[in-house]
Amino acid sequence: MAKELMPGQRRLATGSILADVGLVAWFAFALFPILWMVLLSLKSDAEQTSTYFRFTPTLGNFSTVLSQRGTDLTSVDFKTAIVTSVINCGGAVLVSLLIGIPAAYAAGRWKFKGSDDLMFNMLSFRFAPELMVIIPLFVIYNQIGLFDTKVGMVWVLQLVTLPLVVWILRSYFQDMPEDLEQAALLDGYTRRRAFAMVALPLVRPGIAAAALLAFIFAWNNYVFPLILTDTNASTVTVAITKYLGGGGQAYYNLTAAAALIGALPPLILALSIQRYLVQGLSFGAVKS
Amino acid sequence: MGTLELRGVRKTFGAVTAVDGIDLSVADGEFFVILGPSGAGKTTTLKSIAGLVDIDEGTVEIAGTEVTQVEPYHRNVAMAFESYALYPQKTVQENLSSPLRSGRTGAYEGKDQQARIDQVTTTLGINHLLGRLPRELSNGQRQRTALGRVLVRPADIYLLDEPLSHLDAKLRAAMRAELKQIAQTSSTTTVYVTHDYQEALALGDRVAVLRKGRFVQVGPPDEMWRRPVDTFVAKSLGQPEINLVPARVQRGEVVFAGGAGRLPVPPDLTLPDGEPVRLGLRPSEMEVDRGHRDEGEWLQLPGRVVLAERLGRQVELDVAVGDERLIVVEDSDHSPPEGTEVTVQIHLPNVHIFAGGEDGADTPRLGSGTGRHPAVLPEEARP
Numbered sequence: 001m002a003k004e005l006m007p008g009q010r011r012l013a014t015g016s017i018l019a020d021v022g023l024v025a026w027f028a029f030a031l032f033p034i035l036w037m038v039l040l041s042l043k044s045d046a047e048q049t050s051t052y053f054r055f056t057p058t059l060g061n062f063s064t065v066l067s068q069r070g071t072d073l074t075s076v077d078f079k080t081a082i083v084t085s086v087i088n089c090g091g092a093v094l095v096s097l098l099i100g101i102p103a104a105y106a107a108g109r110w111k112f113k114g115s116d117d118l119m120f121n122m123l124s125f126r127f128a129p130e131l132m133v134i135i136p137l138f139v140i141y142n143q144i145g146l147f148d149t150k151v152g153m154v155w156v157l158q159l160v161t162l163p164l165v166v167w168i169l170r171s172y173f174q175d176m177p178e179d180l181e182q183a184a185l186l187d188g189y190t191r192r193r194a195f196a197m198v199a200l201p202l203v204r205p206g207i208a209a210a211a212l213l214a215f216i217f218a219w220n221n222y223v224f225p226l227i228l229t230d231t232n233a234s235t236v237t238v239a240i241t242k243y244l245g246g247g248g249q250a251y252y253n254l255t256a257a258a259a260l261i262g263a264l265p266p267l268i269l270a271l272s273i274q275r276y277l278v279q280g281l282s283f284g285a286v287k288s
Numbered sequence: 289m290g291t292l293e294l295r296g297v298r299k300t301f302g303a304v305t306a307v308d309g310i311d312l313s314v315a316d317g318e319f320f321v322i323l324g325p326s327g328a329g330k331t332t333t334l335k336s337i338a339g340l341v342d343i344d345e346g347t348v349e350i351a352g353t354e355v356t357q358v359e360p361y362h363r364n365v366a367m368a369f370e371s372y373a374l375y376p377q378k379t380v381q382e383n384l385s386s387p388l389r390s391g392r393t394g395a396y397e398g399k400d401q402q403a404r405i406d407q408v409t410t411t412l413g414i415n416h417l418l419g420r421l422p423r424e425l426s427n428g429q430r431q432r433t434a435l436g437r438v439l440v441r442p443a444d445i446y447l448l449d450e451p452l453s454h455l456d457a458k459l460r461a462a463m464r465a466e467l468k469q470i471a472q473t474s475s476t477t478t479v480y481v482t483h484d485y486q487e488a489l490a491l492g493d494r495v496a497v498l499r500k501g502r503f504v505q506v507g508p509p510d511e512m513w514r515r516p517v518d519t520f521v522a523k524s525l526g527q528p529e530i531n532l533v534p535a536r537v538q539r540g541e542v543v544f545a546g547g548a549g550r551l552p553v554p555p556d557l558t559l560p561d562g563e564p565v566r567l568g569l570r571p572s573e574m575e576v577d578r579g580h581r582d583e584g585e586w587l588q589l590p591g592r593v594v595l596a597e598r599l600g601r602q603v604e605l606d607v608a609v610g611d612e613r614l615i616v617v618e619d620s621d622h623s624p625p626e627g628t629e630v631t632v633q634i635h636l637p638n639v640h641i642f643a644g645g646e647d648g649a650d651t652p653r654l655g656s657g658t659g660r661h662p663a664v665l666p667e668e669a670r671p
Contacts, residue, residue, distance in 0.1 A: 179373035182340045183437075187387040188361040201377050 041256035048253040061257035065243075070254065074242035076231065078258060081239035086265060087150055088225075088235060089218035092157035093165075093211050099158075100165035101207065105195060107166065108173030119170065122163045130160075130223040138227050148230040156224045161214035168213065172206035173199065208276035216266050236262040290316050290351055290444040290477030292337065297346035299332050299501075306332040308501035309346070314445075317475040321492030323482055323524060329501035330481040331370065334447045337479060338367050351444045366443040370450040372434040374422040380433050381418040384408065387441040408440045411470065428459045439470065446478045452487065464490060485525045489513065497521045519642050520650040522568050528604060528615045531569040534644065537561055542641065548610025549589045551639060554658040564644030566651065571617040573638040576605060576630045578622075587639060587657065589614075589632040596626050607632055 040048065042057040064070050071077045107119055137156065138147075146152030176199060184194035200207075225235040240262055243255040292314040299307040306329045314320045324330050335341045337348055339360040347356045348363075355363045366387065374383050388401045409415035412432045422430055431451060438446050451467075452460045468491055471478055482488055488495045489509040496506040497520070505517040516522040522530045535544035537559045543550050544567055553559050581588060591614070595606035603623040605616040609632060616632060624630050636657035645651035 177371055177373070179369040179371045180375065182335070182338075182360070183367070183369060183373040184375075184386075185340065185360045186338060186365070186367055187437075198375060 037256045037259060040253055041260050043253045045251070045253065048251070061253045062261065065254055065258045065261060070243075070258075073251065073254070074239070076234055076239045076242050078236075078239050078261070081234055081236050082262070082265065084150065084153075084233055085219060085235040085237075085262075088153040088157055088233065089215050091150070091154035092161050092218045093214045095154060095158045096161040096165040096214050097207065097211060100162050100210070101169060101200075101203075102195075104166045104169030105173050105199060108170045108176075109178070119167070123167060125159060126163050130221075134223060134227050137224075141228055147228060148232045148234075150233050152228060153225060153233050153235070156228060157218040157221060160221060160224075161218050164214050164217060165210045168210040169203060169206050172203045176202055205276050208273040212266075212270055212273060212277070215269055219266050291349075292320075292445055292477060292479065293347075293349035294333075294337070295347045295349075297333070297336055297343050297348065299329075299336055299341055299343050305501050307336060307343070310501070310503060312496070312503070312506075314477055314479060317477055319471050319478045319480065319491055319493045321480045321482060321488040321495045322498050323485060323488040323495055324498035325483055325524075328498040330483075330498055331449055332501075333498070334367065334449050334479060334481050337363075337445070338365050338447055339363050340367075364443050365445045365447055366438040366441045367447040368434045368438045368449060368451045370453060372422070372430045374430060374433055374437075376422050378421070379418065380409075380414065380420055380422075380425070380436075381405065383422070383433055384418075384436050384440050387437060404440055405436075408436045411439070412436050412466075427454050428463075431455055431463070435467075439474070444477065446476050448478060448480045450482055451480075453482070453484070460484075460487075467491060485527065489525065497524050515656075516568075516640065516653055518650050518652045519566065519568065519645075522640060522642070522653070526570055526572065528571045528617065530640075531567075531571065531614045532642070533567045533569065533612050533614070535565050535567050536644075537563040537565065542567065545589065545610030545612040548591075548612075549587065551587050551636060551657050554641070554655050556658075557641065557655045559654070565654065566642040566644055568640030568642055568653075569614060569634055570638065571604070571615045574614070574616040574632055574634045576607070576616055576618050576622070576624060576632055578633055581633050585636055587634050587636055589634075591630055591632050593624050593626050593628045593630055596623055598623070 039053070039055075041061050042059070043050070043055050044058050044060070047055045064073075065078050107115065141147040141152055141156075146155065180198045180202070181191075181194045184198045185191065189197060220237065221235075222237040222241075225233070225238045229235070229238065236258075240255055240258045243251045243258055245251065292312070294310050294312040297307055297310045297312075298305070308329070310333060312320075322330050322333060332341060336343050337350075339348075339355065339358060343356065347354055349355065350363055350365065375386065378386070384405050385401060388404065405418075406415065409418065412435060414429060414432045414436060417425060417429055417433070422433070425433065431454065435448075435451055438448070448467075452463050455463060464487055471491070480487075480491060489512075492509055494507060495509050495512050497504045497512070499520055505512060505521045507515075512521065513525055516525065519530075519532060523532075533544050533549075535542045535549075537543075537553060538561060540553050541550045542553055542559075542565060549567075559565065576593075589609045591607040591609035593605055594608050594613070597604040597606075598620055601620055603618050603620045605618055605623070607614050607616055607630065614632060639657035641654045641656060643651040643654055
């Protein structure tokens, strides 16, 4: 007979060991592509197609990607592509925040007939596959001179990021007690100042989260820059794939190195705003 | 002049009617309490006065001027929120000075402003907390700061939304006394919202009982206590709740508890034979075995103590009288043990007679038992 457990005593470890093993296996499975990419980025041209784990590691791929040789191979300067990506995505996030924060506040605070439909409509932009709109966009961009420009990229990327920002922040504003703004109104502040003084500081963690997610979405976007840019406004995602050769010599090791470098800016951004992400929402101001 | 007039104020949120045509007149300097359960529309009424919700119908008049379309700040009211609503990133000092430096006042600057804050913080005993942020304060301290933000501003009307609800019992009693004192010295018109009947009776010059967005009864505390218009008001005042006992009129007597209790139908009531009624007996107005009582003045009911629950100075007795159970509150030094046969006594004028009705339905008060002397207000209901 199995030994009876005391109330609250943990069950025998077998189950939890199995669960742990399962978790580790899943973790390894999920991280394997990244590990493979790291390994690939350290392999020389001669070893790049080998599937062995034994090879002579080199950092040469990284310097190649960032040097003139990389540019010669792909006709795209990777460093410029990074800068362009930062400008495009930063611009898109900035525009999204400038428009999205007041929009989210309004959407969170004012209920009117059709307000939910309006919000759903906005979200539905995210449902549509980018490929569906890319041909008309290509034609329009060519006609109005936005093709291969940073302004054009900011404009199209904020279509991706704005709904995200509005939807994330709307829920933050909805969760925020209205009493604080009402207290400010009674204290003599205008609605705008009450928003700036009371509401904005409280949703800072939300803004950080929304900005980060929006940046990542914009950064990872491939279809828009692929079709709507050439060399002037080409982004990291497009630049990375150039190492695959497009019919010529494919450099998997350089692709991996470029992808790893390309993953750094969002990572740095995430680390730098981590402090705000974990900040509590209401700081003990309101009794919940 | 801090008078307040509400006429036909109505506010709905979708299909829910929060305030349903309220008329109210509060005199200058009056301490007016709105009492009601959760969801009765208390906060919406207060916010309608403050202009924080746009009312659908009706008018609001403050100090003789109609302000229905006026912005909150220009109504010159100060409000304490149930949630405190202190600015989290600002210190106590900054929170308190906020109403004085919002840019639209200008009345208090520099030294005057600080003097005003010092005066209020000294009254509330929070002058040592000025440098702290709200998150560094205890509940009681936050409550005082929220109250301070109201008092610091010279307003026509103070609106206080359950300002004591989050405090523990001891602190609440202390703050209640302080509030009473502050209200008396400041003599500013105050509308105070609460769900606690003791606060309502102790603080209010007048009390209004609110149910489903409508005032059921408005009046001075002792009148509300003695002559509740219906069972809802009677149940709203008093803890434990008033005992409501089904009864029937038989040959000039109101008979209840399976015949164990009888009292004469008061001469001012015409109740036909067989008419169902309900008797309201307040636990705090009943006594147990207090010796000889005048039969003509007192209702005396034989019963047995089923349960005696000691609550400090008082004991809550569950007494079986005939086929009914009555809750009686007695002094704990006068508590018969469980199982004892006792006589429950209540002064006839303290017996409320309500119209008969289904359990749970509220019915109007018809009158009270008749004795030779008027009822005496118990200690808990005295202001």
